[in-house]
Amino acid sequence: MSRQERHAWFDLGVFIIAATLFALAVPRVGISRATGYFGICGLWGLSPLFYRKNKTIVALDKLDERERIIQHRAWIIAYNVFWVLLVILIMLTWKRYQGGTISADVLPLSLFGGFIVVVLVRDITTLVLCRRGTLHVQP
Amino acid sequence: MSNHEIKNKIRRLRFEHGEMTQEELAGKTGVTRQTIIALEAQKYYPSLELAFRIAHVFSVRLEDVFQYEE
Numbered sequence: 001m002s003r004q005e006r007h008a009w010f011d012l013g014v015f016i017i018a019a020t021l022f023a024l025a026v027p028r029v030g031i032s033r034a035t036g037y038f039g040i041c042g043l044w045g046l047s048p049l050f051y052r053k054n055k056t057i058v059a060l061d062k063l064d065e066r067e068r069i070i071q072h073r074a075w076i077i078a079y080n081v082f083w084v085l086l087v088i089l090i091m092l093t094w095k096r097y098q099g100g101t102i103s104a105d106v107l108p109l110s111l112f113g114g115f116i117v118v119v120l121v122r123d124i125t126t127l128v129l130c131r132r133g134t135l136h137v138q139p
Numbered sequence: 140m141s142n143h144e145i146k147n148k149i150r151r152l153r154f155e156h157g158e159m160t161q162e163e164l165a166g167k168t169g170v171t172r173q174t175i176i177a178l179e180a181q182k183y184y185p186s187l188e189l190a191f192r193i194a195h196v197f198s199v200r201l202e203d204v205f206q207y208e209e
Contacts (some may be wrong), residue, residue, distance in 0.1 A: 002173035064170040066183050130173070133182025 004067055005130050008123035010074040011037045014048060031107065038112065063092060071083045078122040082114055146206045150179045152197045168192045 001009075018040040025034035051063075063071060089110060093102065153159040161175045168175075168189060178193075185193065185205075185206035194201045 002171060053143065064174050065186050065189060066174040066177060122199070133177060135182060137183065 002067070002130055003051040004070060004126050007047050008130075010050065011044055011047070011119055011123045014041060015116065035109065038116070041116065041119075052093045053063060061118045069134050070126055073129060073134070074122045076123045078118045081121045084113060085117055110133045143207060143209050144181070145184050146177060146181065146208055147204055149175070149193065149204060152199070152204065155192055164196065168197045176186075182191070 018038050020067075021037040021040070025037060087092050093106070149164070153164055154170050158184070158187045161179075167176045169192065170189065174183065177184060190201055190205055194204045197204065
């Protein structure tokens with residue numbers, strides 16, 4: 001398994017744990033408080049550890065040419081998906097709350113939700129490209 | 140979609156050169172082992188520079204490593 005795949009699986013695993021704890025907590029503490037479990041996604045900040053070259057130095061190693069293609073493509077797809085979802089969310093919010101007020105929770109939840117969408121789509125795309133190959137996306 | 144593909148003989152050349160491992164070839168060409176795996180499985184086409192580096196490791200011409208076929 002490549003370091004990009006390990007990184008992607010780690011991110012997905014963290015999200016699954018966070019989502020599971022959130023789902024278990026909702027009946028007891030409600031949605032608003034249960035969203036705190038998504039703070040576990042802060043573990044995504046450990047991702048540079050997957051790119052270590054020297055055990056004594058924790059630093060981002062250079063990606064080789066294939067890894068750069070995969071990373072580039074994954075970010076493009078993640079950005080596109082995020083943009084489409086953002087437009088849909090804005091249209092739905094406008095239609096639902098037109099002339100009214102929106103709860104103050106909507107903005108931070110939307111931003112954090114968007115961040116989660118970007119990371120998940122990036123990781124899934126990375127895994128697909130690592131398995132399928134990159135011939136169809138190479139220039 | 141293109142009707143051409145680039146085939147390679149990297150696996151055979153590795154075995155002909157002292158049974159070089161994928162890890163060793165990756166180290167000599169400056170890429171990861173997964174990239175060598177993808178090259179041998181023809182899931183990835185190398186850049187020109189990487190292609191030359193691979194040919195240089197095996198001390199052969201580029202055409203002896205990679206073949207452009209319809």
